[in-house]
Amino acid sequence: MTTAQGARERARNEVTAAIKEAARRQLAAEGAAKLSLRAVARELGMVSSALYRYFPSRDELLTALIIDAYDALGAAAEKARHAAGEAAPVDCFIAVCEAVRTWALTHPHEYALIYGSPVPGYAAPETTVPAAARTGVVLIGVFRDARQGPGLDELPLSAELRPEAARLAAEIAPDLPPEVAAAMVAAWAQLFGLVSFELFGQFNNVIEDRERFFRHAVTGLARGAGLR
Amino acid sequence: MTTAQGARERARNEVTAAIKEAARRQLAAEGAAKLSLRAVARELGMVSSALYRYFPSRDELLTALIIDAYDALGAAAEKARHAAGEAAPVDCFIAVCEAVRTWALTHPHEYALIYGSPVPGYAAPETTVPAAARTGVVLIGVFRDARQGPGLDELPLSAELRPEAARLAAEIAPDLPPEVAAAMVAAWAQLFGLVSFELFGQFNNVIEDRERFFRHAVTGLARGAGLR
DNA sequence: GTCTATAACGAGATAGAC
DNA sequence: GTCTATCTCGTTATAGAC
Numbered sequence: 269m270t271t272a273q274g275a276r277e278r279a280r281n282e283v284t285a286a287i288k289e290a291a292r293r294q295l296a297a298e299g300a301a302k303l304s305l306r307a308v309a310r311e312l313g314m315v316s317s318a319l320y321r322y323f324p325s326r327d328e329l330l331t332a333l334i335i336d337a338y339d340a341l342g343a344a345a346e347k348a349r350h351a352a353g354e355a356a357p358v359d360c361f362i363a364v365c366e367a368v369r370t371w372a373l374t375h376p377h378e379y380a381l382i383y384g385s386p387v388p389g390y391a392a393p394e395t396t397v398p399a400a401a402r403t404g405v406v407l408i409g410v411f412r413d414a415r416q417g418p419g420l421d422e423l424p425l426s427a428e429l430r431p432e433a434a435r436l437a438a439e440i441a442p443d444l445p446p447e448v449a450a451a452m453v454a455a456w457a458q459l460f461g462l463v464s465f466e467l468f469g470q471f472n473n474v475i476e477d478r479e480r481f482f483r484h485a486v487t488g489l490a491r492g493a494g495l496r
Numbered sequence: 497m498t499t500a501q502g503a504r505e506r507a508r509n510e511v512t513a514a515i516k517e518a519a520r521r522q523l524a525a526e527g528a529a530k531l532s533l534r535a536v537a538r539e540l541g542m543v544s545s546a547l548y549r550y551f552p553s554r555d556e557l558l559t560a561l562i563i564d565a566y567d568a569l570g571a572a573a574e575k576a577r578h579a580a581g582e583a584a585p586v587d588c589f590i591a592v593c594e595a596v597r598t599w600a601l602t603h604p605h606e607y608a609l610i611y612g613s614p615v616p617g618y619a620a621p622e623t624t625v626p627a628a629a630r631t632g633v634v635l636i637g638v639f640r641d642a643r644q645g646p647g648l649d650e651l652p653l654s655a656e657l658r659p660e661a662a663r664l665a666a667e668i669a670p671d672l673p674p675e676v677a678a679a680m681v682a683a684w685a686q687l688f689g690l691v692s693f694e695l696f697g698q699f700n701n702v703i704e705d706r707e708r709f710f711r712h713a714v715t716g717l718a719r720g721a722g723l724r
Numbered sequence: 725g726t727c728t729a730t731a732a733c734g735a736g737a738t739a740g741a742c
Numbered sequence: 743g744t745c746t747a748t749c750t751c752g753t754t755a756t757a758g759a760c
Contacts, residue, residue, distance in 0.1 A: 461689015
């Protein structure tokens with residue numbers, strides 16, 4: 269019984285994987301807005317209606333691709349964090365940033381899917397939230413470890429932002445002080461600004477040595493967020 | 497003759513404007529990837545072939561929309577810089593950043609067109625470069641003025657990045673020292689990271705008071721780039 | 725029960741003849 | 743500039759194979 273179920277499930281997982289793979293190819297060729305179940309089915313030699321056994325709608329397929337992308341990026345970030353081990357917080361931060369950049373460069377279309385323009389007519393469901401949070405959780409961990417080790421530089425926090433920063437800290441990292449949570453989220457958004465600019469072509473004719481520039485910029489980012 | 501030409505030209509400009517307006521509506525509804533000359537023509541009660549008198553191809557229409565968007569954003573940045581006048585460099589920087597954010601929030605689809613994922617199958621021609629540079633030029637001006645006024649804080653520059661920073665400065669702002677040029681470009685990319693995260697939904701369930709958070713983050717950005 | 729294939733719907737895009 | 747015939751799409755109902 270276990271084996272029979274296992275075989276069925278294995279077959280199902282294989283087809284599911286093949287569908288997502290074909291969909292990712294289409295993503296690269298045509299973009300998320302034009303992802304079509306029929307084209308995916310055609311590429312697999314299936315009939316479009318058969319896909320509905322695996323994904324209840326086109327949007328659910330998109331959602332699956334989005335979750336996979338967030339998970340793959342999150343896994344890369346976690347791996348880099350782990351490899352950095354007990355290094356100085358700045359260096360852990362940089363290592364995670366570089367892992368994000370490397371993943372983005374090797375998976376440009378999946379990166380665009382999650383951090384690029386929203387797909388018209390598609391709204392990501394709540395199911396994507398945990399996967400989306402993974403990379404952020406890694407960054408939070410870097411700050412947490414920094415506080416238990418060499419500490420953090422003092423960070424300014426205007427009275428104006430204090431309530432929002434407190435709310436934010438309570439929501440994403442109750443053990444971190446408000447100003448650290450705020451600095452971490454800002455660094456997080458700015459990191460992806462650097463990656464997106466490189467990937468989406470804004471650095472064309474501007475930055476040549478992108479790898480070194482990135483390292484320089486994220487080092488500044490880390491220091492600006494109080495890491496040392 | 498002048499009046500006749502003038503009238504003709506005025507009519508042509510009006511139609512051109514109407515086409516771009518309809519195209520922008522389509523951008524909002526369907527996204528840049530699905531922008532189609534036919535749909536634009538339909539909305540205007542024209543026949544698709546008539547559009548080719550105004551735009552030789554779909555890509556040229558897209559290019560015109562992109563240039564318009566860069567120009568509108570650049571104009572907003574310039575206006576904010578002008579309004580800030582002789583204020584402290586930090587405050588000039590913040591004013592420009594807030595103008596960028598405000599423009600992006602009021603023109604989300606045009607923002608996505610220029611700073612979001614690339615449109616599959618479309619490559620922006622060199623003609624877009626001057627318009628794309630306008631906002632950056634404003635930021636460069638803030639740094640230039642800062643140096644002639646209260647000055648800039650010292651910025652670190654690793655030996656590793658020195659050649660690239662020197663090349664960059666020579667290309668975009670020969671009167672600025674390499675480390676300032678590098679810091680300025682980094683701040684530029686990070687600014688758009690903040691705006692994109694807010695606009696593309698990454699701050700959903702994370703940041704509530706986005707205006708205050710933005711102000712806080714770009715203040716940090718300005719300080720990190722040496723402004724005071 | 726689990727899957728695939730056929731056929732069809734309504735909506736929309738597209739190409740070409742006129 | 744108009745019309746029509748032929749595509750595409752997402753999605754569903756249905757029937758049959760394993």
